[in-house]
Amino acid sequence: MGISILLADDHALIALGIKKILETMPDYEMVGHMQNGREVILYLEKENQVDVLVLDLNMPVMDGMQLLSYLNRNYPDLKKMVLSAHHTQSTMEICRNLGVNGFVGKDACFEAFQEAIEVIADGGEYFQPLSINKNIQNGHRNCLYQKLRVEYSLSDRETEIIQLILNQIETKQIAKNLNLSPLTVKTHRKNIFRKLKVHNVAGLLGLIKEHPGL
Template sequence: MGVSILLADDHALIALGIRKILESMPDYELVGHMQNGREVILYLEKENQVDVLVLDLNMPIMDGMQLLSYLNRKYPELKTMVLSGHHTKSTMEICRNLGANGFVGKDACFKAFQEAIEVISEGGEYFQPVTTEKNIQNGQRNCLYQKLRLEYSLSDRETEIIQLILNQIETKQIAEKLNLSPLTIKTHRKNIFNKLKVHNLAGLLGLIKEHPGL
């Protein structure tokens, strides 16, 4: 057997489409189709061999982001690719921070999906760019960070720092990038977490996952 692929998506049509694509790739095999994150965990706990997990974000019982967080802790060697209809820069950023090796929109062409599977299975990363100008330039109103800024009364500087935090940039590097002292960044970070009522990066990721803008 070549590269084993496990799919986690609660849509039968998507699973059928993925199966058809993989049939055209001789070195890849779909070994299972799970309906939710909990089924994936049960499958892995039986020591079934999986090289790449392709998962949706919106699933019942245990969604994709919850699953990514769990897998990053328990099965860090498992390669994961998100296949989602919500293809935005902020969503990809969050998935990357949760340990995903790649992200492809459900509106992607077959070639993009195939390329992503090949790159990820070989140990690389593949995050499909958001190419539509509408998604990039749809105004500050449709930007996740701006929604957070408005809802939680964040300053522009605090909003900027949130983006850097989510990119996993350390305090020292943030300070250098913004020409501020590390102490000032630590103060901003504390104020941001207080406003958002979270204690750390995990709490921030959880808040964004539950945010209506996602």
């Protein structure tokens, strides 16, 4: 068998389209189609071989963001490519922080999808650039952390810490990186979550996903 591709997307038409594309690529094979993140985990726990996981962000039961957080901790070497309609700079940045190797919008052409799969399977990264119009429209405002700082009145230190949190850095390591005590970092985390009106990192990721314009 060639390079194995596992798809996680709850839309049957998308799955059929991906399968048809892969049939035109002799060295690639779609080995499974999962409907949600929980099914992906069950598939991987059975020690099934997967070279590249292609996943959507919006799925029932366990969505893409939740799945990526789990995979980043438990399957860090698995190559992952997001295929999503939410093609924004902030969404791509969050996915990159969660260990994704590539990101392609669902409005991409077949050639872009094929190129992304090939690059990622070969160990590289492929993040589809935003269109020129989107870049002009958004400009530097697409900086996720700057937008969070302005939108929620975060301090420079809180903005720095939230960036480390989104990079999956633990409290002790954050404290070491910033030359702070763990207690001080915990206080900052508490204040950040209070300002953003979330309770944990999952809530923070959900906030960003619900507001892709951040």
